[in-house]
Amino acid sequence: MSAYGLVMGEQPSGGQVALVSGASRGIGLGIARALTRAGHRVALVARPSEALQRAATELGERALAVSADVADPAQVTKAVAEVEAALGPVAMLVHSAGSADVVGPLWEADPDAWWNEVAVHLRGAMLLTHACLPSMLARRGGRLVLLYGNLGDRDQPWCSAYAAGKAGLLRLAGQLHAELDGTDVRVFTLHPGLVWTPMTAALARDSEKRRWLPNFGQRPREDYGTTEPAGEMIVRIASGEADPLSGLLLGAWDDLSELRGQADQLRAEQRRTLRVM
16 A cells, blocks of 8 residues: 555556655645646655655645655665556656755865755756656656756855756756657756745754855745745646747746747747857
8 A cells, every 4th residue: 555545556547647856845845736736646755754744644645755865866766666656657757856055165065965965956856857757758748847946047155056956957957858859758947936945944044054145034025935836837837838848947937828939039048048059
């Protein structure tokens, strides 16, 4: 019996199967919540915690809690196998897992901690994609969404591990889009907007990190949005509405109907922005 309430191998009907990493809290949980409300079956993947179990209980019978460290190859392989046995092949992967624990000058950072933070973002995306893509290609369809963040495209000091991880996700999505050309598998990066999450709250409370980021968390709380726009956008991506925009960085606030007519122009602008000629 799985956490989904099914005998392993028995697949419930209705909706797509989505795997959302980092889904025990914050933006990942918000995305999982939106997908289940839209009728999809959702595997919530995160490190073992009471929060993960609470999230699955909250979302009900369409949610499956799967414990895994997304930076560990063996755990990712086992997790995806568990999801497929309980729910069926993954049609949509949303990689939301991330961390922002390494704050301060790079030359003072613990090298292992720095690299581990990059790994949660980038190695996690690679391992999950590596595990989910073969069945997507065999079934000739699927969607990959990598959650982005501001520091992947700007020079703000003291957050080099987070910035390197997010920048890597953008390039990974671009490479995957090129490699998947001619298939029916789409790939996107998604900026969720400015959202107050447990991760940002922890940063704001940490006096040592605030030494390097003194203004962090000082904006009025009303300046921060919720997870709902990102969740709604993911549901629209799951529907196929964004397929012509594969390979692009989307914002949770974007008007897809407007962007679809500009896809080629947007790709050219994104290449110029990244100085890839």
